[in-house]
Amino acid sequence: MHEASRREKLRKIQELGHDPWGSRFDGQMSIGEIRAREGEIVVEPIPAGSDQREPTQHGPHVRAAGRIVLQRKKGKLIFADIRDWSGQIQLFIGRGQVGEDNWALAECFDLGDLVGVDGQLKRTKTGELTIFAEKLHFLSKSLESPPEKHHGLTDPELRHRMRYVDLAYTEGVLPRFLDRSKIVASIRNTLGAQGFVEVEGPTLHTIAGGAAARPFKTHHNALDMPLFLRIALELHLKRLLVGGMERVFELGRVFRNEGVSPRHNPEFTMLEAYQAYGDYRSMMDLTERLILDAIAATGRGYQLPWNDATIDFTPPFARHTYDELFTRHTGVDAADTVAIKKLADDIGLETAGKDPDVIKSEVFEHKVEDQLMGPVFVLDYPATICPLTKRKTSNPAVAERFELFVQGMEIANAYTELNDPDLQEQLFRTQLAGQKAEDSMAKMDEDFIRALRHGMPPAGGLGLGIDRLVMLLTNSQTIREVILFPLLRTEAKNR
């Protein structure tokens, strides 16, 4: 193990009178800021007749802190590259320049150590922007060797289990998660600017409603009560709409007891927003605004790379009806239930005893969704498959709902919210009757119906999958690339 030599250096650092675990360190600039000061370097021309080989430079004095990610020891000279979350810069540590005390400390540096430096910002004779060290500070020892310096970590299992190593050393990982943070902040800003207030609903539910998914079960000891982790934010936010919070949103974690895939993690982050006196079209405009602002917040443009393709987010996003897209991508008339059933049978879908709209929806999922490179708003869904949505006055068979698809992925889902308590109760009952045995824990949320009976304003409601949005905006093909700690099985004992 290499740990022994690192512990030996740790002991040496203590002998030299330094704390190998460091302490508060003030007054440093970020490496990004330091790099921006390159222009302050003044180069004096070599005087005529001088035998001086290199011109004298005067640069600003700077203080930096970071992790040593590369080191080149050259006798009485060390070049070390340190990195913080804003960038990376080279240190020049010369034995004659820093003195024996600092040199002795520098000899204890290993890759991965966190160090501080005071020095002058200048360029080396090859032109590399460099902090020429004058004083070194030890901030924290690393007892583990970093991963291979060219490739970093590539094994996805190690990357997810040891995300700290992945963030610290694998190129592009830290910036991606900083982008995620900017996207989330942007969403809050956009909603705030439009008068929405942020709330926190309960994550422990007595009835897990608001979506068609199986919940995680848990238990409260003192109350001896079964509980479920929430599968959606919807039903509590609508209660707040009843209470008079006219524009309300929650950005939070929901939990669904399902498998993992490149697009699914059992816990994921959802935005839900509700706007009193709006409808699904209001939410379409809001969705577009949220995404465009998020793109701007990451400093990107409308054309975003996605694998080998490009996604064009230039507004306005395309808007097409469900039936229109159904017919275009299946070649079958969206109103021809007989032909649709035949198509479903041909694909091998189970159709016996199913509602024609359900069959149509399954065909849509199999044949159409993958083709929607988008961004495209799909609007006006069959009412049968939308139990929480208001129907079109002109055509009760159609629900005022849209989903936003990009690269075949569903990113957002929005409704003109149903606020008729009697109809809502009836639709719930129909939905519960159709539940499979394994979903039998689903129950009628009587209190939600009671809330609607007190009068909920007509409203538009939006759900937006944050993880998937971040995937699209950061060119990440799996959801695990944008979730810091994705769910993994217990670590194998023999690793």
Add this chain to the structure above:
RNA sequence: GAGGCUGUAGCUCAGUCGGUAGAGCAACGGACUUUUAAUCCGUAGGUCUUGGGUUCGAGUCCCAACAGCCUCACCA
């Protein structure tokens, strides 16, 4: 939950027909005051994921378990 692929040094990977373990980086020792994937000389590092089996002999073939990835199912 089902199927397929993968698992070798701290990391990234080779390993032929079944014949007894290799490289680069990292580490350790040495040389080197403008390097930058530093270079050069030398050294050390392995329960080949785990457990069985076949065989004179298994990293290699077979079975099982564990973990990851992909596809499907569930779902957003």
